[in-house]
Each structure stands twice: as C-alpha cells, then as structure tokens.
Amino acid sequence: MVNIVNMEEFYQSTFGGRPCQLDMSIYVGVTYECGCGSEHSWDPYSTPVIREIPGMKVVIDNPQCGYVTLVKIKLGFFKYKFESIISSINKIDNKTTKTPKKKKKKKRRK
C-alpha cells in the first residue's frame, strides 16, 4: 500500500526535482499503485509526469482521480516497474487557499 501524505509533505519529499527529461515513452503501460487505491497504467496523456527526482524517481499526476504519486522506476527482468513511494491528493482546500502573489504591500511600521 502506498503511503499517503498531505500535499505539504509531498512537496517536501519531492523537493529538488526538475521538469522531466527522461524518455518516458518506454514506460507506457507500466502500472503503478496510486493513492486513490487503484492501479493505473501509465500513459503520457492521462497520467503525465510532472517532475523528475534524482534517483530515477518521477512524480506522476493523475487528473482523473486527483492524486499525484511519487514512484521509483525499477528495472526488472525484461520490463520496468513503478514502485510507489508516496501519494497525495492534489487538491488545495479552498478554505486555506492563500494568494501568494500579493507580497509587495508589506511595509513594516514601528
């Protein structure tokens, strides 16, 4: 069972990644365990890789079920395997949504 974490922890665990530069086309059809509880067959269109993490790990986004999952790519015999490490629901609670773009008007007066 994949470990489900909150978004903050997920970001921290995937910190230091970069946009995916791996050739992911060889992994089409590889299944991974998702935070939603089911297995998905990886596909570049329905489950895009949004991040590449050092150590052959990638972050897979699944807009259908709303989970993002960190998987490690493992080489088995004749085929690859995705080993799910952590997963998180990719939703920001509206109640806690902040607008981080407004940073300029912060003048401190003493």
Ligand SMILES: [Zn+2]
């Ligand atoms: Zn899912």
